[in-house]
Amino acid sequence: GxxxxxxxxxxxxxxxxxxxxECRSLDFQATTMFWYRQFPKQSLxxxxxxxxxxxxxxxxxVEKDKFLINHASLTLSTxxxxxxxxxxxxxxxxxxxxxxxxxxxxxxxxxxx
Amino acid sequence: xxSVGLHLPTLSVQEGDNSIINCAYSNSASDYFIxxxxxxxxxxxxxxxxxxNMDKRQGQRVTVLLNKTVKHLSLQIAATQPGDSAVYFCxxxxxxxxxxxxxxxxxxxxx
Numbered sequence: 109g110x111x112x113x114x115x116x117x118x119x120x121x122x123x124x125x126x127x128x129x130e131c132r133s134l135d136f137q138a139t140t141m142f143w144y145r146q147f148p149k150q151s152l153x154x155x156x157x158x159x160x161x162x163x164x165x166x167x168x169x170v171e172k173d174k175f176l177i178n179h180a181s182l183t184l185s186t187x188x189x190x191x192x193x194x195x196x197x198x199x200x201x202x203x204x205x206x207x208x209x210x211x212x213x214x215x216x217x218x219x220x221x
Numbered sequence: 222x223x224s225v226g227l228h229l230p231t232l233s234v235q236e237g238d239n240s241i242i243n244c245a246y247s248n249s250a251s252d253y254f255i256x257x258x259x260x261x262x263x264x265x266x267x268x269x270x271x272x273x274n275m276d277k278r279q280g281q282r283v284t285v286l287l288n289k290t291v292k293h294l295s296l297q298i299a300a301t302q303p304g305d306s307a308v309y310f311c312x313x314x315x316x317x318x319x320x321x322x323x324x325x326x327x328x329x330x331x332x
Contacts, residue, residue: 114264140317142319142320144319144322150324150325151310151322151323151324151325152265152310152320152322153322154319154320154321157319199262201264201265203319203320205317208253208316209267209270210255210267210312210314210320211267212257212264212265212266212267213264214263214264215262215263215264217262
Protein backbone atom coordinates (compact mmCIF):
# COMPACT_ATOMS: atom_id res chain seq x y z
CA GLY A 109 0.00 0.00 0.00
CA UNK A 110 0.88 3.65 -0.14
CA UNK A 111 3.44 4.78 2.39
CA UNK A 112 4.28 8.20 3.68
CA UNK A 113 7.58 8.43 5.48
CA UNK A 114 8.51 11.12 7.93
CA UNK A 115 12.00 11.88 9.21
CA UNK A 116 13.21 12.24 11.88
CA UNK A 117 10.84 10.38 14.19
CA UNK A 118 12.07 12.40 17.13
CA UNK A 119 14.38 15.36 17.65
CA UNK A 120 15.60 17.40 20.59
CA UNK A 121 16.92 20.87 19.90
CA UNK A 122 17.99 23.94 21.80
CA UNK A 123 15.88 27.09 21.94
CA UNK A 124 16.65 29.41 19.09
CA UNK A 125 17.78 26.75 16.66
CA UNK A 126 15.93 25.51 13.59
CA UNK A 127 14.71 22.01 12.87
CA UNK A 128 13.75 20.50 9.52
CA UNK A 129 11.22 17.70 9.23
CA GLU A 130 10.84 15.75 5.98
CA CYS A 131 7.72 14.09 4.62
CA ARG A 132 8.05 11.75 1.66
CA SER A 133 5.51 9.84 -0.34
CA LEU A 134 7.35 6.64 -1.14
CA ASP A 135 5.31 5.01 -3.89
CA PHE A 136 3.09 7.75 -5.24
CA GLN A 137 3.25 11.40 -6.19
CA ALA A 138 1.54 14.01 -4.09
CA THR A 139 0.91 17.53 -5.35
CA THR A 140 -0.57 18.37 -1.98
CA MET A 141 0.58 17.37 1.49
CA PHE A 142 -0.82 18.43 4.81
CA TRP A 143 1.03 19.26 8.02
CA TYR A 144 -0.67 18.73 11.38
CA ARG A 145 0.41 19.43 14.94
CA GLN A 146 -0.72 17.49 17.95
CA PHE A 147 -0.15 18.64 21.52
CA PRO A 148 -0.30 16.08 24.36
CA LYS A 149 -3.75 14.63 24.91
CA GLN A 150 -5.20 16.74 22.13
CA SER A 151 -6.37 16.09 18.63
CA LEU A 152 -4.54 16.74 15.39
CA UNK A 153 -4.83 20.31 14.19
CA UNK A 154 -4.08 21.32 10.63
CA UNK A 155 -1.19 23.78 10.39
CA UNK A 156 -0.78 24.21 6.67
CA UNK A 157 -1.36 22.77 3.24
CA UNK A 158 1.80 22.21 1.23
CA UNK A 159 1.45 22.66 -2.52
CA UNK A 160 4.07 21.40 -4.95
CA UNK A 161 5.60 24.27 -6.87
CA UNK A 162 3.71 27.02 -5.09
CA UNK A 163 3.36 28.64 -1.71
CA UNK A 164 1.90 26.80 1.21
CA UNK A 165 -1.46 27.77 2.65
CA UNK A 166 -1.38 28.36 6.38
CA UNK A 167 -4.22 28.02 8.87
CA UNK A 168 -5.21 30.97 10.97
CA UNK A 169 -2.83 31.50 13.87
CA VAL A 170 0.09 29.62 12.31
CA GLU A 171 3.07 31.87 11.60
CA LYS A 172 4.30 31.28 8.07
CA ASP A 173 7.68 32.86 8.84
CA LYS A 174 8.20 30.52 11.74
CA PHE A 175 7.00 27.31 10.09
CA LEU A 176 8.61 27.29 6.67
CA ILE A 177 7.20 24.79 4.20
CA ASN A 178 8.91 23.74 1.01
CA HIS A 179 7.28 21.32 -1.43
CA ALA A 180 9.97 21.22 -4.09
CA SER A 181 9.08 17.88 -5.66
CA LEU A 182 6.06 15.62 -6.03
CA THR A 183 7.36 13.27 -3.35
CA LEU A 184 8.86 15.57 -0.74
CA SER A 185 7.58 18.31 1.54
CA THR A 186 9.66 19.79 4.34
CA UNK A 187 8.61 21.71 7.42
CA UNK A 188 11.26 23.84 9.09
CA UNK A 189 10.58 25.14 12.57
CA UNK A 190 12.70 28.27 12.81
CA UNK A 191 13.97 29.80 16.04
CA UNK A 192 12.30 27.03 17.98
CA UNK A 193 10.98 27.70 21.49
CA UNK A 194 9.81 25.26 24.18
CA UNK A 195 6.17 26.00 23.30
CA UNK A 196 6.86 24.57 19.83
CA UNK A 197 7.45 21.17 21.43
CA UNK A 198 4.80 18.95 19.90
CA UNK A 199 4.10 15.98 17.66
CA UNK A 200 4.18 17.00 14.00
CA UNK A 201 2.48 14.75 11.45
CA UNK A 202 2.23 14.99 7.69
CA UNK A 203 -0.22 13.35 5.35
CA UNK A 204 -0.71 12.93 1.63
CA UNK A 205 -3.70 11.78 -0.34
CA UNK A 206 -3.71 9.03 -2.94
CA UNK A 207 -6.98 8.29 -4.69
CA UNK A 208 -8.85 10.35 -2.08
CA UNK A 209 -7.46 8.29 0.81
CA UNK A 210 -5.20 10.03 3.33
CA UNK A 211 -1.94 8.36 4.34
CA UNK A 212 -0.06 9.60 7.39
CA UNK A 213 3.60 9.72 8.25
CA UNK A 214 4.83 8.21 11.47
CA UNK A 215 5.07 11.63 13.08
CA UNK A 216 7.97 13.62 14.51
CA UNK A 217 8.25 14.28 18.23
CA UNK A 218 9.94 17.67 18.64
CA UNK A 219 11.26 18.66 22.03
CA UNK A 220 12.77 22.12 22.42
CA UNK A 221 14.91 22.59 25.52
CA UNK B 222 -16.69 20.09 16.80
CA UNK B 223 -18.12 17.62 19.23
CA SER B 224 -21.64 17.69 20.64
CA VAL B 225 -21.78 18.01 24.40
CA GLY B 226 -22.99 14.80 25.99
CA LEU B 227 -22.19 12.69 22.94
CA HIS B 228 -18.42 12.49 22.98
CA LEU B 229 -16.77 10.55 25.78
CA PRO B 230 -13.07 11.28 26.28
CA THR B 231 -12.48 7.84 27.78
CA LEU B 232 -14.09 4.43 27.48
CA SER B 233 -13.16 1.41 29.58
CA VAL B 234 -14.31 -2.07 28.59
CA GLN B 235 -13.57 -5.67 29.45
CA GLU B 236 -11.83 -7.93 26.96
CA GLY B 237 -14.40 -9.61 24.78
CA ASP B 238 -17.01 -6.86 25.14
CA ASN B 239 -18.21 -4.79 22.24
CA SER B 240 -17.11 -1.15 22.20
CA ILE B 241 -18.98 1.80 20.73
CA ILE B 242 -17.20 5.09 20.21
CA ASN B 243 -19.23 8.09 19.13
CA CYS B 244 -18.41 11.25 17.28
CA ALA B 245 -20.34 14.26 16.04
CA TYR B 246 -19.09 16.03 12.95
CA SER B 247 -19.51 19.65 12.09
CA ASN B 248 -19.68 20.13 8.34
CA SER B 249 -22.79 18.90 6.60
CA ALA B 250 -20.92 19.19 3.28
CA SER B 251 -18.30 16.63 4.29
CA ASP B 252 -18.57 13.52 2.17
CA TYR B 253 -15.83 11.35 3.59
CA PHE B 254 -15.49 10.13 7.16
CA ILE B 255 -12.72 8.11 8.66
CA UNK B 256 -11.87 6.47 11.95
CA UNK B 257 -8.26 6.39 13.05
CA UNK B 258 -6.49 4.58 15.84
CA UNK B 259 -3.48 6.24 17.43
CA UNK B 260 -1.12 4.49 19.77
CA UNK B 261 1.21 6.44 22.00
CA UNK B 262 4.02 8.18 20.10
CA UNK B 263 2.77 7.08 16.69
CA UNK B 264 0.88 8.65 13.82
CA UNK B 265 -2.80 7.88 13.15
CA UNK B 266 -3.56 4.45 11.72
CA UNK B 267 -6.48 4.05 9.33
CA UNK B 268 -9.25 1.77 10.60
CA UNK B 269 -12.25 2.23 8.36
CA UNK B 270 -13.94 4.89 6.27
CA UNK B 271 -17.35 5.63 4.92
CA UNK B 272 -18.73 7.88 2.21
CA UNK B 273 -21.71 10.13 2.72
CA ASN B 274 -23.84 8.05 0.37
CA MET B 275 -23.69 5.13 2.80
CA ASP B 276 -24.98 4.70 6.34
CA LYS B 277 -23.11 1.59 7.36
CA ARG B 278 -19.89 -0.13 6.47
CA GLN B 279 -18.31 -3.20 7.99
CA GLY B 280 -14.73 -4.27 8.25
CA GLN B 281 -12.97 -6.93 10.20
CA ARG B 282 -14.39 -6.66 13.73
CA VAL B 283 -15.28 -3.02 13.11
CA THR B 284 -18.42 -1.31 11.87
CA VAL B 285 -18.90 2.37 11.13
CA LEU B 286 -22.36 3.91 11.22
CA LEU B 287 -23.17 7.28 9.70
CA ASN B 288 -26.29 9.27 10.54
CA LYS B 289 -26.31 12.35 8.34
CA THR B 290 -29.54 13.65 9.80
CA VAL B 291 -27.92 14.34 13.16
CA LYS B 292 -24.32 14.45 11.87
CA HIS B 293 -23.29 11.51 13.99
CA LEU B 294 -20.64 8.90 13.36
CA SER B 295 -19.94 5.82 15.44
CA LEU B 296 -17.35 3.07 15.50
CA GLN B 297 -18.26 -0.32 16.83
CA ILE B 298 -15.52 -2.77 17.74
CA ALA B 299 -16.61 -6.35 18.25
CA ALA B 300 -14.92 -8.62 20.80
CA THR B 301 -12.58 -5.89 21.98
CA GLN B 302 -9.02 -7.02 22.66
CA PRO B 303 -6.24 -5.49 24.78
CA GLY B 304 -4.46 -4.59 21.54
CA ASP B 305 -7.37 -2.31 20.71
CA SER B 306 -6.37 0.01 23.55
CA ALA B 307 -5.51 3.36 21.97
CA VAL B 308 -6.94 6.78 21.23
CA TYR B 309 -9.57 6.77 18.51
CA PHE B 310 -10.27 9.81 16.35
CA CYS B 311 -13.00 10.45 13.87
CA UNK B 312 -12.18 12.71 10.95
CA UNK B 313 -14.24 14.35 8.23
CA UNK B 314 -13.19 15.67 4.88
CA UNK B 315 -13.86 16.21 1.21
CA UNK B 316 -11.92 15.72 -2.02
CA UNK B 317 -8.49 17.32 -1.90
CA UNK B 318 -9.07 18.93 1.47
CA UNK B 319 -7.37 18.42 4.79
CA UNK B 320 -9.11 16.33 7.38
CA UNK B 321 -10.81 17.81 10.42
CA UNK B 322 -10.29 15.64 13.44
CA UNK B 323 -12.57 15.15 16.42
CA UNK B 324 -11.32 15.30 19.99
CA UNK B 325 -10.50 11.63 20.40
CA UNK B 326 -11.63 8.89 22.74
CA UNK B 327 -9.18 6.86 24.79
CA UNK B 328 -10.22 3.21 24.80
CA UNK B 329 -8.87 1.07 27.63
CA UNK B 330 -9.37 -2.66 27.47
CA UNK B 331 -8.79 -4.71 30.59
CA UNK B 332 -8.24 -8.46 30.64
